[in-house]
Structure formats: C-alpha cells, structure tokens
Amino acid sequence: MRVESTDLTDVLVLVPEPFRDERGLFTRTFDTEIFDNAVRRPGAGASFLQDSQSRSGAGVIRGLHGRSGRGEAKLVRCANGAVHDVLVDIRRDSPTFGRQQAFLLDDSEFRHLYVPPGFLHGFQALTDTADVCYRIDRPHDPTEDLGVAYDDPGLAIDWPLPVTVVSPRDAKAGSWTQLIQQL
Numbered sequence: 354m355r356v357e358s359t360d361l362t363d364v365l366v367l368v369p370e371p372f373r374d375e376r377g378l379f380t381r382t383f384d385t386e387i388f389d390n391a392v393r394r395p396g397a398g399a400s401f402l403q404d405s406q407s408r409s410g411a412g413v414i415r416g417l418h419g420r421s422g423r424g425e426a427k428l429v430r431c432a433n434g435a436v437h438d439v440l441v442d443i444r445r446d447s448p449t450f451g452r453q454q455a456f457l458l459d460d461s462e463f464r465h466l467y468v469p470p471g472f473l474h475g476f477q478a479l480t481d482t483a484d485v486c487y488r489i490d491r492p493h494d495p496t497e498d499l500g501v502a503y504d505d506p507g508l509a510i511d512w513p514l515p516v517t518v519v520s521p522r523d524a525k526a527g528s529w530t531q532l533i534q535q536l
C-alpha cells in the first residue's frame with residue numbers, strides 16, 4: 354500500500370497494490386502498520402470502530418456531512434463502481450481551512466481516503482451502482498451531525514453529473530456561511 358499526500362493538510366490517499374491474475378484480483382484494503390507510520394500515531398489504525406457501506410445509483414449525492422464535537426476520523430473507499438468524492442477542510446486553525454479537493458474513488462484503483470476529524474465529506478455516484486465503504490473511529494451519533502448543502506454557492510462544488518436523488522436531510526441542509534459562523 355502506497356501513501357500519498359494531498360492538497361489538504363493531513364488528508365492522505367492510501368493506494369493499495371492489487372495482485373491480478375486470471376481469476377481476477379486480490380487486494381489488501383488496509384494495513385494498520387503502514388497507516389500508523391503514515392500518520393505517525395501508533396494505534397491510530399486500530400482505533401476505527403464502525404464499518405459502514407452505502408449503495409447509490411448514478412447521480413446520487415450524499416453530503417456534505419461533518420461532525421461536531423471532536424469530530425471523527427474516516428477511511429473511505431469505493432468497493433464497487435466509482436464516485437466523485439469531495440472534502441472540505443473546516444478546521445479553523447488549518448492552513449487549508451475552507452479549501453476543497455475532489456478525488457476519484459473506484460473499484461479499479463481502490464484508492465482510499467484517510468480523512469481526519471474536521472472535514473465535510475460528500476460524494477456523487479458516477480456509476481449505476483456505487484458502493485462506498487467507510488470506517489469511523491467513533492460510534493455514529495446523529496446529534497453531532499453537521500451539514501452543508503451540496504450546491505452551496507459559497508463552495509461552488511463542481512459535481513460531474515446531473516443530480517438525481519438527495520436525502521431529505523441533505524435537501525434542507527444549511528449554508529457554508531452558516532456553518533462557519535457556528536464553528
């Protein structure tokens with residue numbers, strides 16, 4: 354597994370190295386030792402507590418979601434299909450505060466994102482079926498949900514496909530301006 358830095362401070366891309374043969378492929382999707390070395394924090398990899406998977410149809414957007422309090426660290430990958438994944442840094446003390454970056458996550462390169470606490474996260478499914486798997490380091494708690502509208506003009510995220518479906522929660526999410534006032 355290779356580790357790449359990104360334009361966003363502390364966000365990493367973990368790139369597995371699949372073994373391919375006539376049967377298909379085998380890939381290790383996570384390696385605690387490599388991850389702990391990359392974030393320079395022994396035990397960091399073992400701290401992921403919940404694994405989740407969502408399935409979306411083409412054009413679906415989920416997000417932008419964040420978490421209040423001490424936030425949550427996340428590992429995100431696309432196990433089936435492809436997604437356009439977007440992160441926004443909401444850490445006021447970060448050199449990349451307010452900046453966003455998009456990543457293609459798919460089932461051919463298997464790139465993973467390591468997202469530390471303090472980010473908004475969202476994605477759009479690019480394929481008829483897109484399965485996104487993610488691990489978090491704190492149990493899910495909806496009382497800490499933060500959200501910003503995926504089409505907020507202050508963020509002006511360039512989503513690649515026409516939007517097909519969003520959840521009722523995401524459809525009524527607040528603005529980027531409102532969020533930064535409450536940080």
Ligand SMILES: Cc1cn([C@H]2C[C@H](O)[C@@H](COP(=O)(O)OP(=O)(O)O[C@H]3O[C@@H](C)C(=O)[C@@H](O)[C@H]3O)O2)c(=O)[nH]c1=O
Pocket residue numbers: 405407415416417418474475476493520
């Ligand atoms: C996120 C989550 C949801 N749920 C429940 C709540 C709800 O009834 C149902 C669907 O939840 P949501 O509509 O919030 O799912 P979704 O919109 O897919 O939420 C996810 O979006 C992406 C972008 C993220 O980054 C994730 O952290 C998460 O916020 O599943 C859990 O039980 N555990 C969880 O960890």
